[in-house]
Amino acid sequence: MTTQHQHLVYGHATAHDCLAFADACTATEEAAEIRALAAAHTWGEARQIRVTHLWNPAGPEYHEPEDGYGDDQPFDITEVGAVADGNWPPMVTKRAFTVLPQDLQDRYGKRQVTVHDGDYLEIPLECEAELIAELRQRGYEVTRDDELINLLDGVNLDSLTA
Structure with missing residues (x-):
């Protein structure tokens, strides 16, 4: 069995009511x-926001100023087409395909x-204890953060638009 030294963050992804996993090394940067x-x-x-891990759904390649998205026009993330x-x-539930070992x-998962x-990948909540124990046994550092996982999934973006 291969031993990993990877740090994962995981939590209850409310949109799919299952566990989701992400690379902890980039998750906080993506959340920012x-x-x-x-x-x-x-x-x-919005256009000025530089992204490293995601793509900018408000970028000029998606919304031209001449199409009514001028620089001085009010912006609401929840009204951007890709977000809506x-x-x-x-x-976020897709990430398990790349961060979890295939056998797990x-x-x-299903x-x-x-x-x-x-x-x-749908990983039932009731599998948490056993799956986390196996990951830790293989050398993974695993931290639960439901808020971060749901932010990465775009849940409650409207609450961030203050």
Whole structure:
């Protein structure tokens, strides 16, 4: 059995009512990008947000100023097409495919197919203790943070638009 030295963050993803996992090394940076975009007051401010881990759904490649998205126009993250359609940020429950070992994906999860957003791994909440114990036994550092997981999933973005 291969021993890993990876730090994962996980939690209850409320949108799918299951466990979700993310790379803890980038999760807080991604969350900061989401918060920054949500806090923008104008389209110009939103366009200026530099993202490293995600794509900017308010970027000029998606919303041209001449199409009514001028720099001085009010910005509301929840009204951006990609956000309203559920395409941004990407489903956090997809990440288990890349951060969890294949044998644990097979044992604890079930691949679910969505019409618009692709597949995700549904890991039932009742598997938490056993799965986390196995990850730790393999050398993973695992931290639970429901708030972070749900922010990465785009839950309650409207509460960040203060």
